[in-house]
Amino acid sequence: MAWHLSAQRTDYLIKNSSMALLWFDREQQQLSLNSSAEHCLTLGLTSPDNVSLALLQQHWQALLSAPTIATFLMQGDVGDTLPILHIQSQRRCSLQLTTQDAGGCLLLLTDADNEQSDKANPTQQFDRALSEISTQLIRCSAEQVDQHIVAALEAFAQCSYSDRCYVFLFDDDGEVINNSHEWAAVGVSRHAHELKGLQESDLPWFFQCLREQQQMVLNHIDSLPRAAQAEHDEFKREQIRSILCVGIFASDRMIGFVGADAVKQQRDWTHDDIRRLRLVGNVIFNTLQRHWDQQALDTAREHMQALNQRLQRQAHQDGLTGLANRRALDRCLLLELRRAARQQQALSLLLIDIDYFKAYNDYFGHLHGDQALKTVARVLQEHAQRSGDMVSRYGGEEFVIVLPATDQQQAEQLGQRLLANLRAEQIAHPASPTAQVLTISIGAHSITPEAKSAPQQLATRLLKAADDALYYAKKQGRDRYCCSRSISY
Numbered sequence: 001m002a003w004h005l006s007a008q009r010t011d012y013l014i015k016n017s018s019m020a021l022l023w024f025d026r027e028q029q030q031l032s033l034n035s036s037a038e039h040c041l042t043l044g045l046t047s048p049d050n051v052s053l054a055l056l057q058q059h060w061q062a063l064l065s066a067p068t069i070a071t072f073l074m075q076g077d078v079g080d081t082l083p084i085l086h087i088q089s090q091r092r093c094s095l096q097l098t099t100q101d102a103g104g105c106l107l108l109l110t111d112a113d114n115e116q117s118d119k120a121n122p123t124q125q126f127d128r129a130l131s132e133i134s135t136q137l138i139r140c141s142a143e144q145v146d147q148h149i150v151a152a153l154e155a156f157a158q159c160s161y162s163d164r165c166y167v168f169l170f171d172d173d174g175e176v177i178n179n180s181h182e183w184a185a186v187g188v189s190r191h192a193h194e195l196k197g198l199q200e201s202d203l204p205w206f207f208q209c210l211r212e213q214q215q216m217v218l219n220h221i222d223s224l225p226r227a228a229q230a231e232h233d234e235f236k237r238e239q240i241r242s243i244l245c246v247g248i249f250a251s252d253r254m255i256g257f258v259g260a261d262a263v264k265q266q267r268d269w270t271h272d273d274i275r276r277l278r279l280v281g282n283v284i285f286n287t288l289q290r291h292w293d294q295q296a297l298d299t300a301r302e303h304m305q306a307l308n309q310r311l312q313r314q315a316h317q318d319g320l321t322g323l324a325n326r327r328a329l330d331r332c333l334l335l336e337l338r339r340a341a342r343q344q345q346a347l348s349l350l351l352i353d354i355d356y357f358k359a360y361n362d363y364f365g366h367l368h369g370d371q372a373l374k375t376v377a378r379v380l381q382e383h384a385q386r387s388g389d390m391v392s393r394y395g396g397e398e399f400v401i402v403l404p405a406t407d408q409q410q411a412e413q414l415g416q417r418l419l420a421n422l423r424a425e426q427i428a429h430p431a432s433p434t435a436q437v438l439t440i441s442i443g444a445h446s447i448t449p450e451a452k453s454a455p456q457q458l459a460t461r462l463l464k465a466a467d468d469a470l471y472y473a474k475k476q477g478r479d480r481y482c483c484s485r486s487i488s489y
């Protein structure tokens with residue numbers, strides 16, 4: 001089938017190829033370049049305007065216009081290649097005639113200086129870099145996210161010949177916007193530290209442009225409209241010659257933007273630049289979204305854990321005194337009895353009851369009674385401090401203290417200390433028939449369980465024996481310590 005280089009086909013072919021291609025229109029005597037060819041020629045330059053090529057031979061150079069070189073090539077065969085020099089950039093290239101017809105010819109440009117290097121094909125270089133960075137962004141930890149985002153900005157800057165690249169993100173309320181990430185070429189000023197807390201009203205024209213067109217493409221800041229005086233002043237301050245920004249959107253909401261500045265030289269942004277910057281913006285948005293989702297998940301998890309711990313605590317804690325409750329006591333007592341049996345150690349239990357507490361309540365009222373319960377709880381807690389000691393509210397005005405590795409004698413020493421220290425609190429109890437102050441009675445029992453003993457039965461017998469001793473203490477006149485005989489079960 002005959003191949004006709006129709007204008008439309010050529011246009012499509014040139015624009016969409018990742019190869020550096022030039023199309024020469026014989027009638028118009030005009031040479032067109034696709035973006036890859038532009039990049040190839042402008043490495044180190046800002047624009048391929050007025051392409052001046054020179055035929056490059058071993059001992060001489062001929063400065064010829066591009067159309068002349070193209071016409072010359074067309075006199076040969078497909079596949080013919082000419083070494084050339086791009087005058088502006090001083091790059092050595094070669095031009096190969098790939099196809100021709102009556103309308104013109106298609107030429108393939110190869111950068112001889114960088115034939116082996118990725119630089120000859122910035123599209124591929126950028127695609128590869130961005131795909132690597134995207135993979136890293138998926139795998140990386142939260143701490144590494146920022147570093148990879150800056151790498152994505154750098155990749156864009158390298159392929160678009162920008163001097164500064166950055167991300168701005170709105171805060172949670174969408175009120176102010178901050179420069180969150182920045183990459184700048186060597187010798188180019190950085191501004192991230194000062195561009196914090198900006199409001200849309202600071203640069204109204206810029207933000208209106210971003211919101212309405214999702215992008216702002218400015219090849220020369222002198223082409224800013226009169227209404228953009230604030231933008232003009234700011235861009236001048238940052239020494240920006242050309243600027244390209246693309247909005248980052250979550251659904252329909254603009255959450256920020258990604259942008260690039262040309263500082264050293266003016267830059268005409270191409271469609272590819274805009275497309276790539278949008279790609280970078282998408283990668284950054286997806287990463288941040290994942291990161292934010294993860295953070296929200298972590299926060300929710302921490303919240304749930306804290307809630308669970310609180311519930312756990314509440315399930316085992318007495319609400320009034322903050323001491324362990326009956327359920328926690330039952331669990332602790334079984335554990336300690338097993339341990340005592342294993343280690344063949346004595347274990348003591350004190351059952352403590354406030355004397356004439358009903359009369360106290362009746363005299364002072366229930367709220368005052370609650371306060372007295374808290375004071376008793378504090379005194380008990382303060383003096384049963386050995387590791388493993390457990391003070392609990394057994395119910396009403398009764399408390400139990402479990403004392404692991406404590407024999408009868410040591411238990412009594414503690415019991416006497418508790419009696420004395422509560423008395424020392426001097427809580428007035430005018431309704432008590434036996435003392436002026438609030439007192440307690442303590443019934444105690446100590447055992448050294450044998451390995452074969454059933455802990456549940458032991459616990460019941462221990463509590464029963466302590467209760468008997470308490471009953472005895474009450475009967476003897478209260479405000480005293482009594483213990484049942486120490487026995488081995």
Ligand SMILES: Nc1nc2c(ncn2[C@@H]2O[C@H](COP(=O)(O)OP(=O)(O)OP(=O)(O)O)[C@@H](O)[C@H]2O)c(=O)[nH]1
Pocket residue numbers: 320353354355356357358359361365366367368369370373395396397474
């Ligand atoms: N303020 C207050 N009182 C409580 C609480 N729990 C139990 N009580 C009271 O403690 C009192 C216990 O009374 P009794 O069992 O007759 O014992 P008592 O008056 O201390 O007499 P003895 O123990 O024989 O000295 C009752 O009046 C209960 O209402 C509480 O959480 N707060």
